Each structure stands twice: as structure tokens, then as C-alpha cells.
Amino acid sequence: MTGLAALLALLKGDAQADRVVPPSGFTARLTLFTAAAMAFLAVFALALSLAAGRLADNWSEALARSSTIRISAPAAQMDAQAAAVLEVLRTTPGVAEARMLSSDEQAALLEPWLGPGLPTDTLPVPRLIEVIETSDGYSSDGLRLRLSAEAPGAVLDDHTRWRKPLVEAAGRLRLLGWLSLILIFGVMGAMITLAAQAALAANAQVITVLRLVGARDAYIAGAFMRRFTRRAGVGAMIGTGAGMVAIAFLPASTSDSVLTGIGFQGAGWITPFLIPLLGAAVALFATRSAAFRSLRNLS
Amino acid sequence: MIELESVGYSYGRSTPLLSDLTVKLARGSFHFLTGPSGAGKTTFLKLCYLELTPTSGRVRIFGHSGSDLGRDHVALSRQKIGVVHQDCRFLDHLSLAENIALPLTVSNRPVPQNDLSDLMAWVGLTQQAGQRPPELSGGERQRAALARAVMTGPDVLLADEPTGNVDWEMSLRLLHLMVELNRMGKTVLIATHDMALIRASRQYVQARVLRLQGGRLTLAGADL
Ligand SMILES: Nc1ncnc2c1ncn2[C@@H]1O[C@H](COP(=O)(O)OP(=O)(O)OP(=O)(O)O)[C@@H](O)[C@H]1O
Ligand SMILES: [Mg+2]
Numbered sequence: 001m002t003g004l005a006a007l008l009a010l011l012k013g014d015a016q017a018d019r020v021v022p023p024s025g026f027t028a029r030l031t032l033f034t035a036a037a038m039a040f041l042a043v044f045a046l047a048l049s050l051a052a053g054r055l056a057d058n059w060s061e062a063l064a065r066s067s068t069i070r071i072s073a074p075a076a077q078m079d080a081q082a083a084a085v086l087e088v089l090r091t092t093p094g095v096a097e098a099r100m101l102s103s104d105e106q107a108a109l110l111e112p113w114l115g116p117g118l119p120t121d122t123l124p125v126p127r128l129i130e131v132i133e134t135s136d137g138y139s140s141d142g143l144r145l146r147l148s149a150e151a152p153g154a155v156l157d158d159h160t161r162w163r164k165p166l167v168e169a170a171g172r173l174r175l176l177g178w179l180s181l182i183l184i185f186g187v188m189g190a191m192i193t194l195a196a197q198a199a200l201a202a203n204a205q206v207i208t209v210l211r212l213v214g215a216r217d218a219y220i221a222g223a224f225m226r227r228f229t230r231r232a233g234v235g236a237m238i239g240t241g242a243g244m245v246a247i248a249f250l251p252a253s254t255s256d257s258v259l260t261g262i263g264f265q266g267a268g269w270i271t272p273f274l275i276p277l278l279g280a281a282v283a284l285f286a287t288r289s290a291a292f293r294s295l296r297n298l299s
Numbered sequence: 300m301i302e303l304e305s306v307g308y309s310y311g312r313s314t315p316l317l318s319d320l321t322v323k324l325a326r327g328s329f330h331f332l333t334g335p336s337g338a339g340k341t342t343f344l345k346l347c348y349l350e351l352t353p354t355s356g357r358v359r360i361f362g363h364s365g366s367d368l369g370r371d372h373v374a375l376s377r378q379k380i381g382v383v384h385q386d387c388r389f390l391d392h393l394s395l396a397e398n399i400a401l402p403l404t405v406s407n408r409p410v411p412q413n414d415l416s417d418l419m420a421w422v423g424l425t426q427q428a429g430q431r432p433p434e435l436s437g438g439e440r441q442r443a444a445l446a447r448a449v450m451t452g453p454d455v456l457l458a459d460e461p462t463g464n465v466d467w468e469m470s471l472r473l474l475h476l477m478v479e480l481n482r483m484g485k486t487v488l489i490a491t492h493d494m495a496l497i498r499a500s501r502q503y504v505q506a507r508v509l510r511l512q513g514g515r516l517t518l519a520g521a522d523l
Binding site for chain 2: 019020022023206208209210211212213214215216217218295
């Protein structure tokens with residue numbers, strides 16, 4: 001049987017076997033509450049990880065083509081300065097590629113502001129050179145200094161480069177999100193272990209009777225495991241549902257920011273459904289090890 | 300079925316409670332165990348179903364040494380032994396019928412509902428089937444304990460004072476049940492103070508009477 005099939009069989013349960021263990025009030029509520037709360041948190045950690053990942057991907061793509069050099073010079077000097085700029089860029093470490101935009105491309109860029117059919121040839125439009133940097137990047141100050149010496153009309157516009165530390169932060173945030181998920185499930189496992197141990201200790205008399213009539217450890221442990229797995233699964237479903245509703249109602253925005261970007265997109269909406277499954281699996285293993293340990297000590 | 304070889308047992312006091320007991324409960328045999336209160340009859344039975352481990356000597360059960368059996372094997376052995384405990388231990392959150400069926404439930408065997416109600420009728424507990432054990436009288440609990448012990452049709456029945464709290468007529472009914480079980484080839488051991496019961500049994504079954512006194516086991520004579 002696969003792990004999932006075993007889990008589903010457990011969730012379906014064996015009504016008769018479950019009844020041999022009396023329902024225990026506070027451990028049941030503790031498990032349900034812990035699983036719900038942890039699943040709720042897990043939804044946010046997951047959303048944060050996914051959003052941070054998306055942001056890091058988008059921004060690093062934008063980063064690659066982040067700077068341009070604008071040359072404004074009298075028409076007579078334009079070609080000479082452009083050639084000088086390209087030469088400077090060719091010998092600047094950290095620049096992967098430099099390319100002058102054709103007049104058609106420039107016309108396309110200006111069209112939204114100045115309308116179609118713009119005679120770029122006759123207008124004194126500045127030339128634009130697109131700079132694509134390597135992953136190490138170049139030094140803005142050094143490049144500016146050299147440009148001012150070689151081509152006085154050239155202006156380096158690298159305003160999008162400020163995103164570089166943000167990309168790193170987004171990457172780190174994604175990592176922290178995953179780490180939080182691990183911690184959340186770890187805490188959930190620990191709490192359920194405690195609850196299971198309390199339930200086993202409270203039922204020492206019941207366990208003694210079950211043993212006297214020939215119940216094996218696996219049978220007794222199974223009854224507890226089903227109880228806790230089912231409760232944790234139900235709790236995690238409630239918590240996940242609440243978390244998803246909360247995220248669905250976060251104010252939406254189209255801008256790329258960590259805060260407004262938190263949420264699930266497209267197929268990402270499926271991932272939170274893994275949380276109850278994972279929660280149930282965590283409860284299963286936590287209860288299982290607690291039960292076998294307690295049963296060994298109770299003999 | 301169950302053999303004790305030079306078994307001694309002590310609850311930690313200086314003088315051992317039981318010493319050097321050697322006895323063999325052969326398949327299909329019928330034994331009574333008597334002795335004054337506090338002589339160690341209950342202790343003797345606990346040794347037989349492996350709730351206690353002897354401080355000396357060896358208990359063999361279904362051919363295996365008890366001390367060599369892991370917990371799973373102890374459990375499997377107990378599935379073949381029906382025990383009536385002197386203090387009738389039940390699960391208080393289950394109904395009486397569920398308690399009587401418990402040995403079948405925990406070994407994942409189906410519960411034959413007809414047999415269950417027949418058995419409950421025989422021990423006079425039909426009315427009480429749905430009640431919880433704490434709501435029952437001492438005698439009712441004792442009858443239920445016997446019903447639970449025989450529910451699986453065990454190879455061995457160990458009964459500790461099974462008739463201690465019931466009237467004479469019911470005592471005979473319960474004795475009858477145990478005799479019938481013995482006629483099916485099962486091994487029976489009954490610990491009891493009730494000499495009248497032992498005497499009454501003689502017309503149905505050939506029983507040996509073990510007497511426990513001063514930590515020793517003797518075979519009582521035919522004078523009973
Ligand atoms: N768990 C225990 N710890 C210490 N001493 C015990 C324990 N159980 C029984 N004893 C002692 O062992 C002795 C024998 O007890 P046991 O219950 O075997 O007697 P019994 O023959 O069954 O008596 P009765 O006829 O009254 O049921 C008693 O003196 C009792 O005090
Ligand atoms: Mg006794």
C-alpha cells in the first residue's frame with residue numbers, strides 16, 4: 001500500500017476499533033486547535049514563499065535590462081558621441097552587451113506620448129543605448145565618470161538598478177517562508193506528540209484492560225493514531241480554509257510588491273490543499289512514535 | 300497447555316509468597332484451585348497468563364517459555380486464554396455487550412451476534428446488554444466477566460472466583476458453562492473458596508483439586 005492509500009484508509013477509520021479508546025476531551029480540542037492554527041499560519045508562509053519567489057523571478061528578469069544611456073547632443077556631434085559611448089561600454093567590466101536603439105524602436109517608445117507618425121529623423125530626439133549587464137554588474141559611478149570624459153552629452157539612467165538588493169531580499173524571503181513552513185509543521189508534530197502522550201497516560205487503565213484481552217501494541221496504537229490523524233486532518237482543513245479565505249480577500253494590486261503580491265495565482269491555489277494532507281501525515285507519525293514509546297514503557 | 304516449573308514468586312518481601320510450584324495444566328483437563336484467602340491464588344493465575352513474571356523457575360505456555368515471548372506473542376497467547384479476573388476489569392465507556400465482545404474486537408475477528416446474545420442470555424444479562432459496566436451489580440459484572448472470557452472459545456479458561464458474588468442457582472449455571480467448555484476439549488482452571496461448588500462439579504466432570512497453602516501446592520485428596 002502506498003503512503004497515501006494508508007493515510008486515506010486511516011482517515012476513513014475502523015469505527016469499531018476506534019471506540020475501544022474513550023474520547024478524551026482536552027487532547028482532542030488541543031489537537032484540533034493546534035492543527036487549525038498551524039495550518040492557518042502555513043497558508044501564509046506558503047503564500048509568502050510563492051509570492052517572494054514570483055517577485056524575485058520577475059525582478060531579476062527586469063534587472064538584466066535595467067539601464068539605458070541617453071545621448072543629447074547637437075546633431076553634428078551625435079554620431080561621434082554615440083560611437084564614443086559604445087566604445088566606453090565595450091571596455092567597461094560588468095557590461096554584457098550594449099546596443100543602440102534603432103529609430104523605429106525609439107519611435108515605438110515615444111508613440112504613447114507623442115502619437116504615431118512621428119518624424120524622428122527631423123526631430124532632435126536623444127539617442128538611446130540599452131545596457132545589459134552581467135550578473136556581477138558594473139559600477140555606476142565609474143561608468144558615469146568615464147562617460148562624462150568621453151561623451152559629455154551622455155546620461156546614464158540606471159533607476160531600476162535599485163531593485164537589485166530587493167531581488168536578493170525577495171530570494172531570502174522565499175527561503176524564510178519555506179523555513180517557516182518546516183517550523184510550523186515541526187511545532188505541530190511536537191504539540192500533537194504531547195497531546196497523544198497525555199491521552200495515552202490518561203488511558204493507562206484502558207490500555208491495561210485491552211492488553212489483558214489480548215490486544216497487540218499495533219492495535220492499541222492504531223486506535224490512537226486514527227483518532228489523532230483524523231482530528232489533525234480536520235483541524236488543518238479548517239485552518240487552511242480560513243487562511244485561504246483571508247488571502248483571497250487581501251486587497252489586490254497589479255503592482256509588483258511583496259505586500260500586495262501575497263497570494264496564490266493560477267495553479268498556485270492547489271498548493272494549500274497539500275497542507276491538511278501534510279498535517280495529517282505529521283499527526284500520524286507523531287502519534288505513532290508517541291504511542292509505541294508509551295506502550296513500551298507501560299508494560 | 301500451561302506448565303509451571305519450580306516457579307517461585309515474591310512481591311518484594313523477604314519471604315516469597317509462592318515457592319517451587321510445579322504443575323501442568325494438560326489439554327482438556329479441569330482443575331480447581333483452593334486455599335485460604337491471601338494464599339496466592341490470584342497471583343498463581345497472573346503467572347499463568349503472563350501478567351506477572353516468576354521470580355524463579357519458568358512458566359511455559361503453549362509450548363513456549365513465557366520469558367522468551369515478546370509483547371506481540373504475549374498478546375497472541377492471551378487471545379487463546381479466557382480469563383475471569385477477580386476484580387472484573389471492563390472498559391467503562393463501552394456497553395456490556397461491547398465489553399463481552401472485546402476479545403474478538405481487539406483481535407479483528409468478527410463478532411457473531413447470535414452467539415453473543417445466546418451467551419448473554421445464558422448468564423442472564425440480556426436486559427443489561429446496553430448498560431455500562433459501572434451501572435451493574437457485583438454479581439452481574441462477574442457473570443459478564445465469565446461471558447467475556449468464554450466469548451472467543453478459548454483453548455484455556457482461567458477463572459478467579461467466578462461464582463463469588465452470585466446465588467447458588469446461578470453458580471451452578473456458570474459451572475455448567477465451564478463444564479461444557481471443558482467437554483469441547485478446553486482446559487479449565489477455577490480458583491474458588493466454594494467447596495460446595497467443587498462438590499457439585501463431581502457429578503459432571505472429573506476435576507483435580509489443587510490446594511495452595513503456605514506458598515506450596517498440594518493435590519487435595521478425594522475426600523472433598
Ligand atoms: N500487587 C501486590 N503487591 C504486593 N503484594 C500483593 C500484591 N498483590 C497481592 N499481594 C499479596 O499477596 C498475597 C496473595 O494475594 P492473592 O491475591 O494472590 O491471594 P488470593 O489467594 O487470591 O486471595 P483471595 O482468596 O482473597 O482472593 C496477599 O497477601 C496480598 O497482600
Ligand atoms: Mg484472589
